[in-house]
Amino acid sequence: MRASLTKAPPRLTVITQSVSGEALVAIDLLNHKLDRAFDHIDASGNGVVEREDLLGLGARILVGFGESPTSVTGASLVDSFDDIWSALAQALERDGDSGIARPDFRAGMTEAFVTGDRYDSVFRPATLAVAELCDSDRDGRIGPGEFRTMLCAFGVAYDDVDEAFDRLDRSGRGTLTVDELVQAASDYYRGVDPNAAGNWLFGPL
Amino acid sequence: MSAAVTTTVFATVRTALRNVMHWKPMLPLPRRGGSAALALLPLTERVPAMASPCRMHPSVYAIEAAVLDWARRTGLRADPGVGFHRMAGRAFAEFDAAAAALFAQWLTWLFHLDDELDEGTCQPDIFRGMLAGSARHPLEAAFADLWRVTSVRMSDRWRARFAVGLRRQHDACRAEADNRASGRMPTLEEYPELRRGTVGPYLYDLVEPCLRVEVPAWVVECEPWQQLVNACGDVTAWCNDVASRPKERGDVHNFVVLAMRQLGLGEREATAWVLDRIAGRCQDMRHAARRLPLDDLDPKTARDVSKVACAYLAAPRAHLDWLLESDRYA
Numbered sequence: 001m002r003a004s005l006t007k008a009p010p011r012l013t014v015i016t017q018s019v020s021g022e023a024l025v026a027i028d029l030l031n032h033k034l035d036r037a038f039d040h041i042d043a044s045g046n047g048v049v050e051r052e053d054l055l056g057l058g059a060r061i062l063v064g065f066g067e068s069p070t071s072v073t074g075a076s077l078v079d080s081f082d083d084i085w086s087a088l089a090q091a092l093e094r095d096g097d098s099g100i101a102r103p104d105f106r107a108g109m110t111e112a113f114v115t116g117d118r119y120d121s122v123f124r125p126a127t128l129a130v131a132e133l134c135d136s137d138r139d140g141r142i143g144p145g146e147f148r149t150m151l152c153a154f155g156v157a158y159d160d161v162d163e164a165f166d167r168l169d170r171s172g173r174g175t176l177t178v179d180e181l182v183q184a185a186s187d188y189y190r191g192v193d194p195n196a197a198g199n200w201l202f203g204p205l
Numbered sequence: 206m207s208a209a210v211t212t213t214v215f216a217t218v219r220t221a222l223r224n225v226m227h228w229k230p231m232l233p234l235p236r237r238g239g240s241a242a243l244a245l246l247p248l249t250e251r252v253p254a255m256a257s258p259c260r261m262h263p264s265v266y267a268i269e270a271a272v273l274d275w276a277r278r279t280g281l282r283a284d285p286g287v288g289f290h291r292m293a294g295r296a297f298a299e300f301d302a303a304a305a306a307l308f309a310q311w312l313t314w315l316f317h318l319d320d321e322l323d324e325g326t327c328q329p330d331i332f333r334g335m336l337a338g339s340a341r342h343p344l345e346a347a348f349a350d351l352w353r354v355t356s357v358r359m360s361d362r363w364r365a366r367f368a369v370g371l372r373r374q375h376d377a378c379r380a381e382a383d384n385r386a387s388g389r390m391p392t393l394e395e396y397p398e399l400r401r402g403t404v405g406p407y408l409y410d411l412v413e414p415c416l417r418v419e420v421p422a423w424v425v426e427c428e429p430w431q432q433l434v435n436a437c438g439d440v441t442a443w444c445n446d447v448a449s450r451p452k453e454r455g456d457v458h459n460f461v462v463l464a465m466r467q468l469g470l471g472e473r474e475a476t477a478w479v480l481d482r483i484a485g486r487c488q489d490m491r492h493a494a495r496r497l498p499l500d501d502l503d504p505k506t507a508r509d510v511s512k513v514a515c516a517y518l519a520a521p522r523a524h525l526d527w528l529l530e531s532d533r534y535a
Contacts, residue, residue, distance in 0.1 A: 043504040043505040043507075043508045044505045052299075052300070056508035056509070056511065056512055057508065059508065059511040059512045060499065060507055060508050060511040062511070062515055062518070063494050063497060063499065063510075063511040063514045063515060063518070064495070064511075065495065066490075066491040066492060066493075066494040066495035066518075067254075067491070067494075067518070068253075068254035068491075068519055069515055069519045070254060070256065070257045070258070070259055070518070070519050070521075070522035071253045071254050072256050072257055074254075074257070075256075075257035078260070078299070079260075152499075153499075155504045158500075
Protein backbone atom coordinates (compact mmCIF):
# COMPACT_ATOMS: atom_id res chain seq x y z
CA MET A 1 0.00 0.00 0.00
CA ARG A 2 1.32 3.46 -0.87
CA ALA A 3 2.35 5.44 2.21
CA SER A 4 0.96 8.91 2.90
CA LEU A 5 3.22 11.54 1.40
CA THR A 6 2.37 14.25 3.89
CA LYS A 7 2.67 12.24 7.07
CA ALA A 8 5.96 12.53 8.97
CA PRO A 9 7.78 9.24 9.52
CA PRO A 10 6.37 7.57 12.67
CA ARG A 11 9.65 7.48 14.54
CA LEU A 12 10.21 11.15 13.77
CA THR A 13 6.93 11.95 15.53
CA VAL A 14 8.43 10.57 18.70
CA ILE A 15 11.37 12.88 18.27
CA THR A 16 9.17 15.93 17.72
CA GLN A 17 7.22 15.16 20.90
CA SER A 18 10.35 14.81 22.96
CA VAL A 19 11.69 18.32 22.49
CA SER A 20 10.27 21.74 23.14
CA GLY A 21 11.41 24.26 20.53
CA GLU A 22 11.04 24.05 16.75
CA ALA A 23 14.75 24.70 16.20
CA LEU A 24 15.64 21.97 18.61
CA VAL A 25 13.38 19.57 16.73
CA ALA A 26 15.16 20.41 13.49
CA ILE A 27 18.57 19.87 15.08
CA ASP A 28 17.47 16.56 16.58
CA LEU A 29 16.13 15.41 13.24
CA LEU A 30 19.31 16.35 11.43
CA ASN A 31 21.54 14.77 14.06
CA HIS A 32 19.45 11.62 13.92
CA LYS A 33 19.91 11.40 10.16
CA LEU A 34 23.64 12.12 10.44
CA ASP A 35 23.92 9.34 13.00
CA ARG A 36 22.34 7.01 10.46
CA ALA A 37 24.81 8.29 7.85
CA PHE A 38 27.61 7.49 10.30
CA ASP A 39 26.25 3.94 10.65
CA HIS A 40 26.20 3.57 6.86
CA ILE A 41 29.97 4.17 6.84
CA ASP A 42 30.85 2.36 10.07
CA ALA A 43 30.20 -1.15 8.76
CA SER A 44 32.33 -2.73 11.49
CA GLY A 45 30.33 -0.92 14.17
CA ASN A 46 33.43 0.09 16.13
CA GLY A 47 32.21 3.67 16.66
CA VAL A 48 34.95 5.31 14.61
CA VAL A 49 34.99 5.90 10.86
CA GLU A 50 38.14 6.22 8.78
CA ARG A 51 38.80 7.21 5.19
CA GLU A 52 39.12 3.53 4.31
CA ASP A 53 35.59 2.91 5.67
CA LEU A 54 34.13 5.55 3.37
CA LEU A 55 36.05 4.14 0.42
CA GLY A 56 34.80 0.69 1.46
CA LEU A 57 31.24 1.99 1.13
CA GLY A 58 32.17 3.37 -2.29
CA ALA A 59 33.62 -0.01 -3.31
CA ARG A 60 30.48 -1.80 -2.12
CA ILE A 61 28.28 0.52 -4.21
CA LEU A 62 30.48 0.15 -7.29
CA VAL A 63 30.61 -3.64 -7.12
CA GLY A 64 26.85 -3.85 -6.53
CA PHE A 65 26.42 -2.22 -9.94
CA GLY A 66 29.35 -4.08 -11.53
CA GLU A 67 31.01 -0.71 -12.12
CA SER A 68 34.75 -0.25 -12.28
CA PRO A 69 36.42 2.62 -10.40
CA THR A 70 38.00 3.37 -13.78
CA SER A 71 34.76 4.07 -15.66
CA VAL A 72 33.71 7.71 -15.98
CA THR A 73 30.99 7.38 -13.34
CA GLY A 74 33.07 5.06 -11.15
CA ALA A 75 36.00 7.47 -11.10
CA SER A 76 33.61 10.31 -10.32
CA LEU A 77 32.25 8.35 -7.34
CA VAL A 78 35.69 7.51 -5.96
CA ASP A 79 36.96 11.07 -6.41
CA SER A 80 33.88 12.62 -4.82
CA PHE A 81 33.90 10.23 -1.83
CA ASP A 82 37.53 11.11 -1.28
CA ASP A 83 36.67 14.82 -1.50
CA ILE A 84 33.92 14.36 1.11
CA TRP A 85 36.44 12.82 3.48
CA SER A 86 38.92 15.64 2.89
CA ALA A 87 36.24 18.28 3.51
CA LEU A 88 35.16 16.49 6.67
CA ALA A 89 38.73 16.28 7.98
CA GLN A 90 39.30 19.91 7.08
CA ALA A 91 36.15 21.02 8.91
CA LEU A 92 37.40 19.17 11.99
CA GLU A 93 40.94 20.51 11.50
CA ARG A 94 42.42 17.01 11.30
CA ASP A 95 44.61 15.18 8.84
CA GLY A 96 42.88 12.76 6.52
CA ASP A 97 44.29 9.68 8.24
CA SER A 98 42.58 10.29 11.59
CA GLY A 99 39.50 8.35 12.57
CA ILE A 100 36.30 10.27 13.36
CA ALA A 101 33.96 9.33 16.22
CA ARG A 102 30.20 9.80 15.98
CA PRO A 103 29.88 13.20 17.74
CA ASP A 104 32.72 14.63 15.67
CA PHE A 105 31.20 13.21 12.50
CA ARG A 106 27.98 15.09 13.23
CA ALA A 107 29.90 18.28 13.94
CA GLY A 108 32.09 17.94 10.84
CA MET A 109 29.20 17.15 8.51
CA THR A 110 27.24 20.10 9.85
CA GLU A 111 30.21 22.45 9.62
CA ALA A 112 31.13 21.42 6.08
CA PHE A 113 27.82 20.63 4.41
CA VAL A 114 24.91 22.11 6.40
CA THR A 115 25.96 25.47 7.81
CA GLY A 116 29.07 25.52 5.60
CA ASP A 117 29.14 26.05 1.84
CA ARG A 118 30.73 22.79 0.65
CA TYR A 119 27.57 20.80 -0.14
CA ASP A 120 27.12 21.83 -3.77
CA SER A 121 30.80 21.68 -4.65
CA VAL A 122 31.76 18.52 -2.71
CA PHE A 123 28.81 16.46 -1.49
CA ARG A 124 26.36 16.88 -4.35
CA PRO A 125 28.76 15.40 -6.97
CA ALA A 126 28.92 12.23 -4.86
CA THR A 127 25.13 11.95 -4.73
CA LEU A 128 24.97 12.58 -8.48
CA ALA A 129 27.56 9.84 -9.12
CA VAL A 130 25.57 7.36 -7.01
CA ALA A 131 22.30 8.34 -8.73
CA GLU A 132 23.89 7.95 -12.16
CA LEU A 133 25.11 4.48 -11.20
CA CYS A 134 21.51 3.61 -10.31
CA ASP A 135 20.46 4.77 -13.77
CA SER A 136 22.34 1.92 -15.43
CA ASP A 137 20.61 2.22 -18.84
CA ARG A 138 21.15 6.02 -18.82
CA ASP A 139 17.51 6.84 -19.52
CA GLY A 140 17.33 9.21 -16.55
CA ARG A 141 15.03 6.84 -14.62
CA ILE A 142 15.76 4.60 -11.66
CA GLY A 143 13.66 1.52 -11.08
CA PRO A 144 12.99 -0.30 -7.79
CA GLY A 145 15.66 -2.91 -8.61
CA GLU A 146 18.46 -0.38 -9.00
CA PHE A 147 17.25 1.50 -5.93
CA ARG A 148 17.40 -1.73 -3.92
CA THR A 149 20.94 -2.41 -5.12
CA MET A 150 21.95 1.05 -3.91
CA LEU A 151 20.26 0.80 -0.52
CA CYS A 152 21.59 -2.70 0.13
CA ALA A 153 25.10 -1.32 -0.42
CA PHE A 154 24.42 1.19 2.35
CA GLY A 155 23.32 -1.64 4.62
CA VAL A 156 19.60 -0.79 4.68
CA ALA A 157 17.39 -3.69 5.81
CA TYR A 158 15.73 -5.54 2.92
CA ASP A 159 12.20 -4.91 4.20
CA ASP A 160 12.71 -1.12 4.45
CA VAL A 161 13.63 -0.62 0.80
CA ASP A 162 10.16 -0.82 -0.75
CA GLU A 163 8.73 1.68 1.72
CA ALA A 164 11.59 4.08 1.06
CA PHE A 165 11.03 3.81 -2.69
CA ASP A 166 7.29 4.41 -2.37
CA ARG A 167 7.86 7.50 -0.22
CA LEU A 168 10.31 9.00 -2.70
CA ASP A 169 8.17 8.14 -5.74
CA ARG A 170 5.84 11.05 -5.12
CA SER A 171 4.05 10.80 -8.45
CA GLY A 172 3.57 7.04 -8.22
CA ARG A 173 5.19 6.39 -11.61
CA GLY A 174 7.10 3.39 -10.34
CA THR A 175 10.43 5.03 -11.15
CA LEU A 176 12.53 7.85 -9.73
CA THR A 177 14.48 10.33 -11.81
CA VAL A 178 18.16 10.97 -11.23
CA ASP A 179 17.26 14.54 -10.21
CA GLU A 180 14.71 13.28 -7.66
CA LEU A 181 17.27 11.01 -6.07
CA VAL A 182 19.84 13.81 -5.92
CA GLN A 183 17.22 16.08 -4.30
CA ALA A 184 16.27 13.35 -1.83
CA ALA A 185 19.92 13.09 -0.81
CA SER A 186 20.04 16.85 -0.23
CA ASP A 187 16.88 16.62 1.92
CA TYR A 188 18.39 13.76 3.86
CA TYR A 189 21.90 15.02 4.55
CA ARG A 190 21.16 18.66 5.25
CA GLY A 191 17.39 19.16 5.38
CA VAL A 192 15.52 20.01 8.60
CA ASP A 193 11.94 19.73 7.34
CA PRO A 194 10.36 16.73 9.11
CA ASN A 195 7.88 16.34 6.23
CA ALA A 196 10.48 16.16 3.45
CA ALA A 197 10.19 12.97 1.41
CA GLY A 198 13.99 12.77 1.33
CA ASN A 199 13.98 11.84 5.02
CA TRP A 200 12.87 8.43 3.76
CA LEU A 201 15.86 7.96 1.48
CA PHE A 202 17.22 5.13 3.61
CA GLY A 203 13.89 3.86 4.95
CA PRO A 204 12.15 4.75 8.21
CA LEU A 205 14.21 6.83 10.61
CA MET B 206 21.53 14.88 -21.05
CA SER B 207 23.54 13.24 -18.28
CA ALA B 208 27.29 13.75 -17.97
CA ALA B 209 27.95 10.07 -18.80
CA VAL B 210 25.88 10.21 -21.98
CA THR B 211 27.60 13.47 -22.96
CA THR B 212 31.01 11.89 -22.42
CA THR B 213 30.08 8.84 -24.48
CA VAL B 214 28.77 10.99 -27.33
CA PHE B 215 31.88 13.17 -27.31
CA ALA B 216 34.13 10.11 -27.26
CA THR B 217 32.29 8.58 -30.21
CA VAL B 218 32.35 11.80 -32.20
CA ARG B 219 36.02 12.32 -31.35
CA THR B 220 36.91 8.82 -32.58
CA ALA B 221 34.92 9.21 -35.78
CA LEU B 222 36.45 12.64 -36.51
CA ARG B 223 39.93 11.39 -35.80
CA ASN B 224 39.50 8.53 -38.24
CA VAL B 225 37.98 10.70 -40.96
CA MET B 226 40.65 13.39 -40.58
CA HIS B 227 43.51 10.94 -40.73
CA TRP B 228 41.71 8.66 -43.16
CA LYS B 229 42.87 5.60 -41.31
CA PRO B 230 41.07 2.31 -40.99
CA MET B 231 39.55 1.79 -37.52
CA LEU B 232 41.69 -1.26 -36.86
CA PRO B 233 44.37 -0.87 -34.19
CA LEU B 234 48.06 -0.88 -34.92
CA PRO B 235 50.65 1.41 -33.35
CA ARG B 236 52.49 3.92 -35.50
CA ARG B 237 55.80 2.70 -36.90
CA GLY B 238 58.39 2.66 -34.12
CA GLY B 239 55.76 3.11 -31.41
CA SER B 240 55.12 0.70 -28.57
CA ALA B 241 52.89 -2.22 -29.51
CA ALA B 242 50.89 -1.36 -26.39
CA LEU B 243 49.53 1.68 -28.26
CA ALA B 244 47.34 -0.73 -30.21
CA LEU B 245 45.38 -1.17 -26.96
CA LEU B 246 44.37 2.50 -26.81
CA PRO B 247 41.03 2.04 -28.63
CA LEU B 248 39.90 0.06 -25.58
CA THR B 249 39.77 3.29 -23.55
CA GLU B 250 36.99 4.55 -25.80
CA ARG B 251 35.33 1.24 -26.43
CA VAL B 252 35.22 -0.29 -22.94
CA PRO B 253 33.46 1.89 -20.33
CA ALA B 254 35.45 0.25 -17.50
CA MET B 255 38.70 1.42 -19.11
CA ALA B 256 37.62 5.00 -19.84
CA SER B 257 39.28 6.79 -16.92
CA PRO B 258 42.94 6.56 -15.95
CA CYS B 259 43.70 4.99 -12.60
CA ARG B 260 44.63 7.33 -9.80
CA MET B 261 48.27 7.13 -8.74
CA HIS B 262 49.23 6.45 -5.14
CA PRO B 263 50.42 9.70 -3.50
CA SER B 264 53.42 7.85 -2.02
CA VAL B 265 54.57 6.30 -5.30
CA TYR B 266 58.19 7.41 -4.75
CA ALA B 267 58.30 5.79 -1.30
CA ILE B 268 56.86 2.62 -2.88
CA GLU B 269 59.58 2.73 -5.53
CA ALA B 270 62.28 3.12 -2.86
CA ALA B 271 60.86 0.18 -0.89
CA VAL B 272 60.88 -2.05 -3.99
CA LEU B 273 64.42 -1.09 -5.02
CA ASP B 274 65.69 -1.72 -1.50
CA TRP B 275 63.96 -5.11 -1.35
CA ALA B 276 65.24 -6.13 -4.79
CA ARG B 277 68.82 -5.27 -3.82
CA ARG B 278 68.54 -7.31 -0.62
CA THR B 279 67.17 -10.34 -2.42
CA GLY B 280 69.51 -10.18 -5.43
CA LEU B 281 66.90 -9.44 -8.10
CA ARG B 282 67.23 -6.72 -10.73
CA ALA B 283 64.85 -3.79 -10.26
CA ASP B 284 64.90 -1.49 -13.26
CA PRO B 285 63.10 1.75 -12.29
CA GLY B 286 62.09 2.25 -15.94
CA VAL B 287 60.02 -0.93 -15.87
CA GLY B 288 58.03 0.61 -13.05
CA PHE B 289 56.30 -2.22 -11.17
CA HIS B 290 55.90 0.30 -8.35
CA ARG B 291 53.76 2.39 -10.68
CA MET B 292 51.51 -0.53 -11.60
CA ALA B 293 51.05 -1.36 -7.91
CA GLY B 294 50.64 2.36 -7.10
CA ARG B 295 47.70 2.46 -9.48
CA ALA B 296 46.13 -0.83 -8.41
CA PHE B 297 46.33 0.18 -4.73
CA ALA B 298 46.01 3.96 -5.06
CA GLU B 299 43.40 4.16 -2.29
CA PHE B 300 45.23 2.01 0.24
CA ASP B 301 48.33 2.34 2.38
CA ALA B 302 51.77 2.46 0.80
CA ALA B 303 52.80 -0.82 2.46
CA ALA B 304 50.04 -2.65 0.54
CA ALA B 305 51.21 -1.20 -2.77
CA ALA B 306 54.89 -1.89 -1.97
CA LEU B 307 54.19 -5.54 -1.16
CA PHE B 308 52.27 -6.00 -4.39
CA ALA B 309 55.06 -4.27 -6.36
CA GLN B 310 57.60 -6.67 -4.82
CA TRP B 311 55.51 -9.64 -5.91
CA LEU B 312 55.24 -8.18 -9.43
CA THR B 313 59.02 -7.72 -9.53
CA TRP B 314 59.47 -11.35 -8.56
CA LEU B 315 56.79 -12.66 -10.97
CA PHE B 316 58.16 -10.85 -14.02
CA HIS B 317 61.69 -12.04 -13.15
CA LEU B 318 60.39 -15.57 -13.02
CA ASP B 319 58.59 -15.09 -16.34
CA ASP B 320 61.72 -13.68 -18.00
CA GLU B 321 64.01 -16.40 -16.67
CA LEU B 322 61.62 -19.14 -17.76
CA ASP B 323 61.31 -17.54 -21.23
CA GLU B 324 65.08 -17.10 -21.56
CA GLY B 325 65.77 -20.60 -20.26
CA THR B 326 68.03 -19.37 -17.44
CA CYS B 327 65.84 -21.29 -15.02
CA GLN B 328 63.66 -24.36 -15.52
CA PRO B 329 60.08 -25.05 -14.41
CA ASP B 330 61.62 -27.26 -11.70
CA ILE B 331 62.22 -24.03 -9.75
CA PHE B 332 58.56 -24.25 -8.64
CA ARG B 333 59.35 -27.44 -6.75
CA GLY B 334 62.12 -25.63 -4.88
CA MET B 335 59.78 -22.78 -3.97
CA LEU B 336 57.05 -25.11 -2.75
CA ALA B 337 59.67 -26.99 -0.71
CA GLY B 338 61.03 -23.77 0.85
CA SER B 339 64.41 -23.87 -0.91
CA ALA B 340 66.45 -20.62 -1.17
CA ARG B 341 69.36 -21.59 -3.44
CA HIS B 342 68.32 -19.53 -6.47
CA PRO B 343 67.71 -15.75 -5.98
CA LEU B 344 64.14 -16.30 -7.20
CA GLU B 345 63.63 -18.96 -4.52
CA ALA B 346 65.12 -16.72 -1.82
CA ALA B 347 62.98 -13.75 -2.91
CA PHE B 348 59.90 -15.97 -2.95
CA ALA B 349 60.66 -17.25 0.57
CA ASP B 350 61.03 -13.66 1.80
CA LEU B 351 57.75 -12.51 0.25
CA TRP B 352 55.93 -15.64 1.36
CA ARG B 353 57.01 -15.11 4.97
CA VAL B 354 55.66 -11.53 5.02
CA THR B 355 52.51 -12.30 3.05
CA SER B 356 51.29 -15.61 4.42
CA VAL B 357 51.55 -14.69 8.09
CA ARG B 358 48.35 -12.68 7.79
CA MET B 359 46.38 -15.39 6.05
CA SER B 360 44.52 -18.60 6.86
CA ASP B 361 45.62 -22.11 5.90
CA ARG B 362 42.87 -22.17 3.29
CA TRP B 363 44.27 -19.08 1.60
CA ARG B 364 47.78 -20.58 1.70
CA ALA B 365 46.47 -23.76 0.09
CA ARG B 366 44.76 -21.67 -2.60
CA PHE B 367 48.04 -19.86 -3.32
CA ALA B 368 49.95 -23.15 -3.50
CA VAL B 369 47.40 -24.52 -5.99
CA GLY B 370 47.93 -21.39 -8.10
CA LEU B 371 51.69 -21.85 -8.01
CA ARG B 372 51.28 -25.47 -9.10
CA ARG B 373 48.96 -24.40 -11.92
CA GLN B 374 51.60 -21.97 -13.11
CA HIS B 375 54.21 -24.73 -12.99
CA ASP B 376 51.99 -27.07 -15.02
CA ALA B 377 51.20 -24.35 -17.58
CA CYS B 378 54.87 -23.36 -17.94
CA ARG B 379 55.77 -27.03 -18.34
CA ALA B 380 53.06 -27.41 -21.03
CA GLU B 381 54.44 -24.37 -22.89
CA ALA B 382 57.98 -25.76 -22.67
CA ASP B 383 56.76 -29.10 -24.04
CA ASN B 384 54.97 -27.29 -26.87
CA ARG B 385 58.14 -25.43 -27.77
CA ALA B 386 60.19 -28.62 -27.71
CA SER B 387 57.74 -30.50 -29.93
CA GLY B 388 56.79 -27.57 -32.16
CA ARG B 389 53.16 -27.89 -31.14
CA MET B 390 50.84 -24.89 -31.26
CA PRO B 391 47.93 -24.62 -28.79
CA THR B 392 44.56 -24.09 -30.43
CA LEU B 393 42.71 -20.81 -29.97
CA GLU B 394 40.26 -22.71 -27.76
CA GLU B 395 43.01 -24.19 -25.56
CA TYR B 396 45.07 -21.04 -25.23
CA PRO B 397 42.98 -18.97 -22.72
CA GLU B 398 43.14 -21.71 -20.09
CA LEU B 399 46.86 -22.25 -20.67
CA ARG B 400 47.53 -18.48 -20.50
CA ARG B 401 45.53 -18.19 -17.28
CA GLY B 402 48.07 -20.58 -15.82
CA THR B 403 51.25 -18.98 -17.14
CA VAL B 404 50.22 -15.48 -16.04
CA GLY B 405 50.41 -16.62 -12.41
CA PRO B 406 46.87 -17.21 -11.12
CA TYR B 407 47.97 -16.51 -7.52
CA LEU B 408 48.67 -12.91 -8.52
CA TYR B 409 44.96 -12.26 -7.99
CA ASP B 410 45.01 -14.03 -4.63
CA LEU B 411 47.68 -11.56 -3.48
CA VAL B 412 45.21 -8.67 -3.46
CA GLU B 413 43.75 -10.01 -0.20
CA PRO B 414 46.91 -10.01 1.97
CA CYS B 415 47.93 -6.66 0.48
CA LEU B 416 44.58 -5.21 1.64
CA ARG B 417 44.73 -7.22 4.88
CA VAL B 418 41.41 -8.92 4.24
CA GLU B 419 40.40 -12.45 3.34
CA VAL B 420 37.48 -13.35 1.10
CA PRO B 421 35.41 -16.17 2.67
CA ALA B 422 36.14 -19.54 1.06
CA TRP B 423 32.55 -20.07 -0.08
CA VAL B 424 32.62 -16.72 -1.91
CA VAL B 425 35.94 -17.55 -3.59
CA GLU B 426 34.44 -20.84 -4.75
CA CYS B 427 31.17 -19.37 -6.04
CA GLU B 428 30.68 -19.15 -9.78
CA PRO B 429 30.48 -15.32 -10.11
CA TRP B 430 33.74 -14.85 -8.17
CA GLN B 431 35.52 -17.41 -10.35
CA GLN B 432 34.11 -15.69 -13.44
CA LEU B 433 35.32 -12.31 -12.22
CA VAL B 434 38.84 -13.54 -11.45
CA ASN B 435 39.15 -15.55 -14.67
CA ALA B 436 37.86 -12.71 -16.84
CA CYS B 437 40.21 -10.27 -15.10
CA GLY B 438 43.10 -12.67 -15.70
CA ASP B 439 42.17 -13.05 -19.37
CA VAL B 440 41.92 -9.29 -19.94
CA THR B 441 45.30 -8.52 -18.39
CA ALA B 442 47.01 -11.52 -20.03
CA TRP B 443 45.64 -10.75 -23.50
CA CYS B 444 46.50 -7.04 -23.19
CA ASN B 445 49.98 -8.19 -22.27
CA ASP B 446 50.04 -10.39 -25.38
CA VAL B 447 49.21 -7.40 -27.61
CA ALA B 448 51.91 -5.28 -25.97
CA SER B 449 54.57 -7.99 -25.97
CA ARG B 450 53.98 -9.44 -29.43
CA PRO B 451 57.11 -7.82 -30.97
CA LYS B 452 59.19 -9.46 -28.21
CA GLU B 453 57.97 -13.00 -28.86
CA ARG B 454 60.74 -13.85 -31.36
CA GLY B 455 58.82 -16.68 -32.96
CA ASP B 456 57.14 -18.03 -29.83
CA VAL B 457 53.54 -18.94 -30.63
CA HIS B 458 52.27 -18.58 -27.04
CA ASN B 459 50.65 -15.24 -27.72
CA PHE B 460 46.99 -14.65 -28.58
CA VAL B 461 47.81 -12.28 -31.47
CA VAL B 462 50.32 -14.69 -32.99
CA LEU B 463 47.89 -17.60 -32.66
CA ALA B 464 45.12 -15.58 -34.32
CA MET B 465 47.47 -14.71 -37.19
CA ARG B 466 48.55 -18.32 -37.66
CA GLN B 467 45.23 -20.09 -37.12
CA LEU B 468 42.78 -17.62 -38.60
CA GLY B 469 45.03 -16.50 -41.44
CA LEU B 470 44.84 -12.87 -40.35
CA GLY B 471 47.35 -10.08 -40.79
CA GLU B 472 48.82 -8.48 -37.68
CA ARG B 473 46.35 -5.60 -37.69
CA GLU B 474 43.32 -7.86 -38.08
CA ALA B 475 44.62 -10.34 -35.51
CA THR B 476 45.13 -7.53 -33.00
CA ALA B 477 41.58 -6.32 -33.67
CA TRP B 478 40.33 -9.87 -33.16
CA VAL B 479 42.05 -10.03 -29.76
CA LEU B 480 40.73 -6.60 -28.80
CA ASP B 481 37.19 -7.80 -29.53
CA ARG B 482 37.74 -10.66 -27.10
CA ILE B 483 39.22 -8.34 -24.48
CA ALA B 484 36.17 -6.07 -24.73
CA GLY B 485 33.91 -9.11 -24.35
CA ARG B 486 35.74 -10.29 -21.24
CA CYS B 487 35.45 -6.80 -19.73
CA GLN B 488 31.69 -7.16 -20.15
CA ASP B 489 31.90 -10.55 -18.46
CA MET B 490 33.70 -8.93 -15.50
CA ARG B 491 30.90 -6.40 -15.10
CA HIS B 492 28.20 -9.07 -15.20
CA ALA B 493 30.08 -11.31 -12.77
CA ALA B 494 30.60 -8.46 -10.27
CA ARG B 495 26.86 -7.71 -10.28
CA ARG B 496 26.12 -11.33 -9.41
CA LEU B 497 28.44 -11.57 -6.42
CA PRO B 498 26.52 -12.71 -3.33
CA LEU B 499 27.30 -9.53 -1.35
CA ASP B 500 23.84 -9.37 0.21
CA ASP B 501 24.49 -12.72 1.88
CA LEU B 502 27.48 -11.31 3.78
CA ASP B 503 27.54 -9.16 6.91
CA PRO B 504 28.15 -5.48 6.03
CA LYS B 505 31.82 -5.41 7.08
CA THR B 506 32.70 -8.56 5.14
CA ALA B 507 30.71 -7.32 2.14
CA ARG B 508 32.80 -4.12 2.12
CA ASP B 509 36.07 -6.07 2.43
CA VAL B 510 35.07 -8.40 -0.40
CA SER B 511 34.04 -5.36 -2.47
CA LYS B 512 37.48 -3.80 -2.03
CA VAL B 513 39.09 -6.93 -3.48
CA ALA B 514 36.54 -7.08 -6.32
CA CYS B 515 37.12 -3.38 -7.02
CA ALA B 516 40.86 -4.04 -7.36
CA TYR B 517 40.03 -6.63 -10.04
CA LEU B 518 37.61 -4.27 -11.80
CA ALA B 519 40.29 -1.56 -11.88
CA ALA B 520 43.08 -3.94 -12.96
CA PRO B 521 42.53 -3.72 -16.76
CA ARG B 522 43.01 0.04 -16.82
CA ALA B 523 45.81 0.01 -14.21
CA HIS B 524 47.61 -2.59 -16.32
CA LEU B 525 47.01 -0.66 -19.56
CA ASP B 526 48.41 2.56 -18.07
CA TRP B 527 51.49 0.64 -17.01
CA LEU B 528 51.92 -1.08 -20.40
CA LEU B 529 51.85 2.32 -22.08
CA GLU B 530 54.51 3.86 -19.86
CA SER B 531 56.81 0.97 -18.98
CA ASP B 532 60.23 0.60 -20.63
CA ARG B 533 59.56 -3.12 -20.69
CA TYR B 534 57.39 -2.76 -23.81
CA ALA B 535 59.05 0.27 -25.40
